[in-house]
Amino acid sequence: MQRIGFLVYPGFQIMSLAAASVFEFANLTLRRTNYEVHVVSESGGPIASSLGAPIQTEAIGRQRFDTLLIGGGVGVPAVSASLLDIVRKSPRRSRRVAAICTGAFLLAQAGLLDGRRATTHWLVAQRLKQEHAAVTVEEDRIFIIDGDIWTSAGMSAGIDLALAMVEKDLGSEVARQVAQKLVIYHRRTGGQSQFSALLELEPKSDRIQNALTYAKSHLRSTLSVEELAAAASLSPRQFSRAFTAETGQSPAKAVEHLRVEAARLMMEQTRHPIEVIAREVGFADRERMRRAFVRAFGQPPQAMRRHAAEPDAGATVDVASRVA
Structure with missing residues (x-):
């Protein structure tokens, strides 16, 4: 069983949680629990989204996850130094670490994107470039995988990123069936443009x-x-x-x-x-x-x-x- 940690913080954008549905439907497709999803935060308890609606979370503590997914926010997230420290140490406890949308700023602030390729929402891509010169920001990408670090563009691109994870873990046929059940386009590739x-x-x-x-x-x-x-x-x-x-x-x-x-x-x-x-x-x-x-x-x-x-x-x- 693969444990998925979905890290949120005050003011996270609730749409980023849509990526978790990909893992839920992978379980439904397989008719077994391959993924165990945990929504986590620094201290646990209810965490308010940018919409105001709270979501119940577990304290992340020293938990180990196969995959840690960091949610995005409407703007660039402002989080505590202690949460950044948790993010900084996350590759020691997770096989892969990912960020959706502006969650990439947390990875960058933690130093995990230095010397790597990454993407984020096009509206804040220039800011990511300016504030983190050691990161190669490719603003015209749906998602990017650089080793064990994954980043995606805007909130809906987190679904594409999660589908790519399912495909890597379980194969293209399972990913295709998941996309079909979710009524979404299968395999919107990472290299596709964010723009039309x-x-x-x-x-x-x-x-x-x-x-x-x-x-x-x-x-x-x-x-x-x-x-x-x-x-x-x-x-x-x-x-x-x-x-x-x-x-x-x-x-x-x-x-x-x-x-x-x-x-x-x-x-x-x-x-x-x-x-x-x-x-x-x-x-x-x-x-x-x-x-x-x-x-x-x-x-x-x-x-x-x-x-x-x-x-x-x-x-x-x-x-x-x-x-x-």
Whole structure:
């Protein structure tokens, strides 16, 4: 039996507890208790969430867990020095230690992320970078596994992280059945983006939204300003002016973002050669796609495909590779 400790603190965000349901449904799928989940806090007793609703907890003390999961908060958690000390010593008592969302700040403050890759919610990723320079923060990831330390993005990404744990422990078929029972997408890989290009643009008018929807559905087309303007029922001049005003980007830059997003999804979900992917998403050739990837992500598509092909959905870095 694997004991899961779910560590919470005053003001934790209650949605982070959704990750615990993954272990519950793994037990239901197996028809036996493989995971024993304990909600713990520094002193035990009722702990109020950010919503105000309390949850009953056990005192963590010197308990040993196979996995210790640290919940996230609405903002960056402010916890006691004694709780940080417990977190700092947790790898001695647990096979793996994980943090959901802003819980990564507790790992960083405890020094457990120094020299490691990690992620957190995109809203606070820059702050994590600034306050903890020894951490390699990858803000555009759903979850990351670096040795025995796991981190995830926003609260819902904790479910993806927990599913990855179940898959590692019990195999992909059990994880698939758990996801099916929870009515969630199985294996949203760690390397997937936290962002959507369409959501990031956030156009204010239906006409510009129509143009973007058209662009996403016709990526293989040239998608000239004239073509997009026609989809928006505007003149090219009116369209360019309105598009930039509403999205803060030129039409050409927005189309590039849509193509890069589509290309990365194809690399994660298919084995198509990069030349084929470049053609399918509308890049004229492989080199143009490479330059667009470097602008967007700071690395070429080949490097991102290698990450996606690594064990644990492109999110794992083992200790040997990190030392090397």
